[in-house]
């Protein structure tokens with residue numbers, strides 16, 4: 001376990017990559033716990049890009065008031081091309097040293113962890129907190145934002161389902177998740193989808209889907225729901241092809257960014273609060289270059305190198321169940 005050479009007195013927090021509901025609860029927890037632990041806290045606006053632009057200000061306990069229930073991130077976020085390079089990371093580390101910041105808490109996904117690892121190579125202590133709606137961080141069974149996103153998406157799917165059933169249509173609903181199918185799998189099962197298309201499992205056999213619609217219609221099924229993952233995509237053209245081949249009116253709905261917003265659920269606020277506080281406690285003990293995670297039912301932490309080397313796979317058994325439940 002890596003330890004800081006000297007006592008960590010000042011830390012900074014940033015959010016990076018796509019925002020996720022619950023990030024504010026994490027920022028609040030890091031800030032308040034770090035201050036309780038006797039550290040000074042700085043907030044970096046707009047992720048790594050904001051760091052390179054010196055958008056850094058002190059965060060007092062009262063600055064994070066009234067934020068736990070808000071979606072998005074009060075620190076704002078961005079994706080930074082410049083920070084992907086070693087030069088960018090070195091520049092970022094120099095700016096942190098100039099501000100006398102000993103360590104940074106990074107709230108984000110795998111890409112954000114890579115940036116954090118880069119900072120650690122430049123002598124800045126880091127702790128990562130998993131924040132992404134995609135649930136695709138290998139080291140952690142849970143990522144902040146997932147629960148809110150799937151509930152938002154599920155409610156939207158239920159609404160589309162009502163109108164789809166009234167019109168006896170086939171609906172394809174595309175959910176986010178980049179190359180990961182977790183949002184699609186959970187929402188698909190939870191909304192009783194007839195087909196769930198996952199990037200991890202999709203075999204591009206559209207004819208199979210078409211045959212299934214034709215067969216189940218013969219058995220009296222009047223509407224059809226397909227939950228499609230962003231990583232499979234092409235929902236609009238798929239709808240056109242399915243309509244042409246089955247004769248069933250087919251519509252595509254891409255849920256998009258509404259899945260990333262909204263007030264975080266209790267689960268997201270709780271997980272974010274615990275993980276944020278744990279990050280502040282690690283740094284108070286001088287422990288650096290870790291990521292906080294939720295593994296096998298408990299909150300824990302691990303080395304950031306080890307975390308980034310891990311791989312995550314969607315459960316074969318859950319996928320099998322998802323396929324067995326529709327009629």
Ligand code: F6P
Pocket residue numbers: 018079109132133134176177178179230260
């Ligand atoms: O990682 C979260 C996420 O919402 C993904 O599901 C999606 O693919 C991506 O971010 C979209 O990113 P951007 O907001 O940069 O378009």
